[in-house]
Amino acid sequence: MTIAIVTDSTSDLSPEMQEKYGIRSVPLYVLFDGKMHKDGIEIHTDELFQGMKAGKKLPSTSQPSPAEFAAVYREALKDADEVLSLHISGQLSGTVGSARLAAQDFGSQVTVLDTKSVSMGLGMRAIRAAQMAQEGKSMAEIISALELVSHKAEIRFTVDTLDFLKLNGRIGGGAALLGGLLNIKPILVVKNGRVESGGRVRGHKKAMSDLIEHACKYIAAEGGARVAFMYTPGGEQYLAEVRSGLAGADFDDLGEHEIGAVVATHAGPGTIGMTLEPRQV
Numbered sequence: 001m002t003i004a005i006v007t008d009s010t011s012d013l014s015p016e017m018q019e020k021y022g023i024r025s026v027p028l029y030v031l032f033d034g035k036m037h038k039d040g041i042e043i044h045t046d047e048l049f050q051g052m053k054a055g056k057k058l059p060s061t062s063q064p065s066p067a068e069f070a071a072v073y074r075e076a077l078k079d080a081d082e083v084l085s086l087h088i089s090g091q092l093s094g095t096v097g098s099a100r101l102a103a104q105d106f107g108s109q110v111t112v113l114d115t116k117s118v119s120m121g122l123g124m125r126a127i128r129a130a131q132m133a134q135e136g137k138s139m140a141e142i143i144s145a146l147e148l149v150s151h152k153a154e155i156r157f158t159v160d161t162l163d164f165l166k167l168n169g170r171i172g173g174g175a176a177l178l179g180g181l182l183n184i185k186p187i188l189v190v191k192n193g194r195v196e197s198g199g200r201v202r203g204h205k206k207a208m209s210d211l212i213e214h215a216c217k218y219i220a221a222e223g224g225a226r227v228a229f230m231y232t233p234g235g236e237q238y239l240a241e242v243r244s245g246l247a248g249a250d251f252d253d254l255g256e257h258e259i260g261a262v263v264a265t266h267a268g269p270g271t272i273g274m275t276l277e278p279r280q281v
Contacts, residue, residue, distance in 0.1 A: 003133040003142065004080035006072055008064065008095050009039040010088040011123035012230065012260050021130040026072050028095060028262045032059035037261075045264040046233050061262045063095040069102035073110050082139055083110045086126050086146075089193035090114045111139060113146065116193035119263050120228040120275040121155045124254060128277075148281040152222070155190040156198060156214055157273020158207040160234060187211075188273075195266075208238060212245030215274055219249045224279040228254040234270035242272065252279060 007013070009027040018025055027038040030048070033056050037043035048059060069085070076083045085103065087096040096114045103110040115122050125146050132142045185207035189198040201207050219225045227246075229239055239256055259267060 001082055001138065002080040003082045003084055003129075003139060004076035005126055005130045005133060006069075006076060006083055006085040007122060007126040008087050008099075009260055010093065010095070010118050010262055011086075011126055012119045012257050012263065013123045013126065014257065017123070017127070017255075017257075021127050022134075023126050023130050024072055024076055026064045026068055026099075028064060028093070029062045030059050030261045030265065031062065032056065036062075039262045040260050043261050045258060045261050048261045048264060049233055049269050059261075059265050061093075061265055063093055063098050066098045066102040069099045070105060073102060073106055077106070077109060081109070084129055084133070084139060084142060085110060085112045086115050086122060086129060087112070088118050088122055089116045089190075091116075091193040092118055092195070111143070113143065114193070115146070116150055117153065117155065117190055119155065119259055119273075120230050120254070120257050121153055121190055121277075123257065124153070124226060124228055124275055124277055125149060127254070145281050149277050152281070153275065153277035154218060155273060155275045156211060157188055157230065157267070157271060158185050158211065159188070159268055160185075160270025161268055204238075208241050208245070211242055211272070211274060215242075215246060215276060216249055218276045219246075219251050222278045224250040225252070226254055226277050226279055227251045228275045229256045230259050230271075230273045230275065231256065232259045232264045232267055232269050232271040235272035238272045242274070251276075 006024045009025055027041055030037045030039055030043050033051060073083050085099050087099055090096045099112045103112045115125050129142050129146060185201050187198040187210050189196055201210055
């Protein structure tokens with residue numbers, strides 16, 4: 001039984017990565033400057049930030065329709081016997097709900113999984129699933145492995161400014177003002193499908209140290225790991241600093257990935273982070 005992997009654009013997998021692993025992606029939408037744009041196709045993160053810098057209003061986002069998922073499932077089933085559809089946490093988006101509605105028309109041929117993750121947390125699981133499918137693993141084997149990864153994988157990141165979290169209602173205006181005055185850098189984590197606080201530090205240097213120290217401890221505890229680096233425009237300048245701090249650590253490097261427009265709407269410019277997951281499950 002051959003298995004096709006489908007995900008959505010919040011996986012932040014580049015077109016090249018999608019092609020390399022044979023992964024299909026359904027785009028979410030960004031409502032910006034009075035128009036609906038397909039994430040990663042009709043709008044990219046740098047365009048979003050440039051528009052906002054020019055004074056345009058904060059964008060909003062929306063999920064694909066069940067019909068859009070159904071169209072991708074039909075196409076995938078031309079080349080495969082089954083589809084495994086992996087998506088952003090249901091606590092962050094209604095996308096997985098649309099996928100499940102579409103899957104009802106395909107019976108047991110389509111399985112939808114809420115990864116309880118986002119960005120490269122989702123992207124790395126899609127890659128793992130695609131690799132396992134290429135190795136001939138069954139649907140049950142792949143899902144079992146992904147569930148084990150879900151319990152152990154971690155996303156840890158920091159943002160350059162608290163303004164976007166304030167604009168999206170994640171923190172109050174007073175906290176944002178105080179954070180700006182004191183140069184407070186929040187450390188954020190994705191836990192149980194939600195974005196939660198992982199602590200606060202003062203200044204860029206301590207924020208980078210936190211990311212590096214946490215990653216080194218994780219890699220050592222797991223006896224090796226898979227690591228993907230994530231950033232929004234302005235954050236790429238910090239990647240070399242983080243990589244230098246991980247010199248000598250035992251990890252499989254899954255590369256550097258720009259966070260797409262949908263996720264970047266909440267993170268803002270200058271964001272940098274890592275997704276870490278066990279090498280073996």
